[in-house]
Amino acid sequence: MTFEFNTATRIIFGAGTVKQAGSLAVKKGNRALVVTGSHIERAGFLLEDIKKHGIKTTCFQVSQEPDTDLAFSGADLARKEGCNMVIGFGGGSVMDTGKVIAALLTNKGDLSDYLEIIGKGMQIKHAPAPYIAIPTTAGTGAEVTKNAVLESLEHKIKVSMRSPMMVPCIAIVDPELTYTMPKKIIAATGLDALTQLMEAYVSVKATPITDAFACEGLNRAACSIWLAYEVPNDSEARENMCLASLLGGLALSNGGLGAVHGLAAPLGGMYKIPHGIVCARLLPYVMEANVNALKRLLPESQALARYNAIARILIGKKEAQAHEGIAWIKNLCSTLNIPPLSEFGLKKDDFPLLALSSQKSSSMKGNPIALTNKEITDILEKSI
Template identity: 55%
Template sequence: MIFEFATAQRILFGCGTLRELPGLIPGTGRRVALITGSSAERVAPVFKALKECGAEPAAFSVSGEPTTDRINTLARQAREQQCDMVVAFGGGSVIDAGKAIAALLTNTRDLMDYLEVIGKGEPLSEDPAPCIAIPTTAGTGAEVTRNSVLLSPEHNVKVSMRHPKMLPTAAIVDPELTLSMPPEVTASTGLDAFIQLLEAFVSAKANPLTDGICREGIRRVSRSLHRAYKDGT
């Protein structure tokens, strides 16, 4: 059997791991594009952590599913502010946006040149800027994948920007960030996680490594989702 397994370069998992963010910012004076869909209050600890380690954060907001036009606009604004790194703090849509913006910081052609299906699907010519993904929901697993799913309203379709180098530099997976989710969001994102585990388990491309992850993940979701829906934990 021949198979490939690729994920984020580094994964930090556990309650309180958000505190490790400053140690992942190389050097001082980095201009960080902070991509978020959260309120100013919720993202304040991330902003503060970046400032304390000598970085200069510039906040960019993503509301709902990221559109191709919005990503082009945010990438241009981030380049104008000379951002050289991305931190994406939010759900799967925010992290998809962050990965795309990290790629477009160093690959400055129009987004359409890199999109599958509706675009040219061309590979990136330069490595993306470093990207740290901090998910605040379960579900998509966007923090450990090498594509960004974007909505094109013009074509009425979701498409991917995809490249092996688009894997995040690091993923901080802190379960404490999910405790404030409303029950309905816990239910929908938890079911999303379960379905993706099931799909991967029955996929024709399944392998012994993914099988082990899927079996354990399915067990954990099955025994924990109802409790998490009821009380957040």
């Protein structure tokens, strides 16, 4: 048995831990690019704390899922302002944009040199500028992953820049920062976390370490995702979802993903669909396709046994089988009002191109069984 495990140098978790940001940042640099979401005022208290520690700040806003042009402009701004560190405060889009900016601050060349699929896929040579990641949503786990997902507007696909060195040096996960999330964001990010935990658990790249994180995260998400959605002031549920997201990030970064994320890349590039919505809508149908293919072709596979284990975790029934877990997820998506992808303009005419593009995704390499183009097309048909 041989494997590696890579993650942030330091992870700080718990209510109120964001108050440590300034004292931690001052040890990393004296001029920070602070990457935020579209509502910069939400980061006001953080900016004040950073400034109190003598750090000069420049803000860069990410108001949408990031594309290559946005990330490059952020890096250009950081260079012009003489920034020697990056602080990300926001959702997954902010986390990923911050990673790219930090990497480009210390590595020369065009961004496309480092992108997978559409670029050269080169590895960065130098450690990125220090990056402190502070998530305000509970879903992507991007604060502890080694890749950043960017949309290429030219190629109409989402691609990754990836390196073990891109993992933030410090991740501060404060559940209190998620209390103001709208319900639709709670639903989308929560199901994204659930998807990542499942895909990492059944991935062909799973390890004993990622298994432990995935199972713990699944247990916490299963009992808390509905409560986090329906009962806004349930602090335990919010804490569990933040931890599930963090554990999902740790698991996927080291154990890989699967067909949900393999399809999410071209879907997110061709249509303006929030990543969490894509994952939520595809999840039960990818589970169904995988389980059916495994039963037909690899009935004794470990992955099929793992889908049964997932069902037992989700439902809390000792003898639960995979099909019951799929039904549970379908019901959850309905309860959380996940819309069909047709609402975002998905057309059947694009199914062949989407199926072909998804097969090139790095996430597909982790899927427990190779799905045919027809099986992928069937998944898209059900999601529409």
